[in-house]
Amino acid sequence: MSSRFGPKPRLGYTDSRIERAxxxxxxxxxxxxxxxxxxxxxxxxxxEWIVARKNSPANEPLFSFADAETFGPATETVFLGLLExxxxxxxxxxxxxxxxxxxxxxxxxxxxxxxxxQGLVAAEHLPPIAEAKAVLHWHARHRFCPNCGAATRLVxxxxxxxxxxxxxxxxxRTDPVVIMLASDGDxxxxxxxxxxxxxxxxxxxxxxxxxxxxxxxxxxxxxxEAGVTCGRVAYFASQPWPFPTSLxxxxxxxxxxREIIVDREELEDARWFSKAEVETMLMxxxxxxxxxxxxxxxAHHIIRAWVEGEISFE
Ligand SMILES: [Zn+2]
Numbered sequence: 001m002s003s004r005f006g007p008k009p010r011l012g013y014t015d016s017r018i019e020r021a022x023x024x025x026x027x028x029x030x031x032x033x034x035x036x037x038x039x040x041x042x043x044x045x046x047x048e049w050i051v052a053r054k055n056s057p058a059n060e061p062l063f064s065f066a067d068a069e070t071f072g073p074a075t076e077t078v079f080l081g082l083l084e085x086x087x088x089x090x091x092x093x094x095x096x097x098x099x100x101x102x103x104x105x106x107x108x109x110x111x112x113x114x115x116x117x118q119g120l121v122a123a124e125h126l127p128p129i130a131e132a133k134a135v136l137h138w139h140a141r142h143r144f145c146p147n148c149g150a151a152t153r154l155v156x157x158x159x160x161x162x163x164x165x166x167x168x169x170x171x172x173r174t175d176p177v178v179i180m181l182a183s184d185g186d187x188x189x190x191x192x193x194x195x196x197x198x199x200x201x202x203x204x205x206x207x208x209x210x211x212x213x214x215x216x217x218x219x220x221x222x223x224x225e226a227g228v229t230c231g232r233v234a235y236f237a238s239q240p241w242p243f244p245t246s247l248x249x250x251x252x253x254x255x256x257x258r259e260i261i262v263d264r265e266e267l268e269d270a271r272w273f274s275k276a277e278v279e280t281m282l283m284x285x286x287x288x289x290x291x292x293x294x295x296x297x298x299a300h301h302i303i304r305a306w307v308e309g310e311i312s313f314e
Contacts, residue, residue, distance in 0.1 A: 012116045012296030013240045016127030020081040025157040034087040042089040043132045046098035048111045058122045072097030076139045078158030090132025116296045130242040137244040138172040177246045178217040179205035184255040191270035203299045226270040227261030239298040250298045254313035
């Protein structure tokens with residue numbers, strides 16, 4: 001759907017073309033065959049860093065296993081799934097190997113946020129890179145059993161770690177984060193984190209706690225961070241956010257109060273914005289240069305849907 005802002009941009013890290021083929025993961029013979037498939041492609045990742053072959057207009061982030069192995073041994077490999085029958089993997093590299101690649105002229109070693117915001121690789125690569133980055137991050141922090149302390153081992157194509165001592169099976173985790181736009185009629189509540197670019201304002205957000213619904217988390221975070229009480233909460237959309245292993249749950253919320261009390265531990269500032277002002281921010285035409293987050297982030301889409309009148313608690 002398009003509007004006066006033009007066609008809707010793609011939400012980053014979503015709409016993966018990969019079939020995860022989870023039924024193949026426990027089959028170690030099938031995993032070996034897929035790893036040796038000459039068509040297999042792997043994303044090479046070390047912590048925050050993604051490796052891509054320098055190319056114009058878009059850099060190539062897929063490597064053969066033979067090429068990836070020349071960079072250094074894999075810390076772990078993860079089976080991401082099949083793209084039209086072709087196996088795709090994630091390949092973890094140790095920090096020293098990543099540092100060595102940074103000095104090469106034929107390679108780009110860039111963090112995923114920059115890749116996504118600047119469009120340094122074709123958009124279809126972002127979902128599998130996000131998938132690989134999140135699972136590899138989990139592996140790097142679960143080499144020892146949290147239950148008994150013994151060394152765990154990778155099984156099921158990288159989707160489980162087993163403890164040989166206490167027999168616990170460990171699965172990759174995803175951390176839910178609610179991200180919400182509270183609104184009252186023609187105005188909405190935006191905040192600024194001290195980490196933001198100086199002109200950027202965005203939705204409030206926070207981790208969902210154990211024993212809490214998304215709706216309760218939206219109301220609690222809005223009250224804690226800005227002192228505003230919310231009533232109704234409407235789910236909008238979600239987005240994998242591999243920094244490091246979050247899932248953003250986008251919501252709109254009905255603000256019931258107007259007074260703002262900013263939690264300075266969490267936010268630099270928060271205030272009400274009119275729909276007209278937010279519209280100029282989305283269009284990059286704000287007189288003071290204030291902006292909303294870029295289209296790669298779900299906050300952009302949450303804010304835009306409200307400005308376009310898709311959301312109403314009337
Ligand atoms: Zn154990």
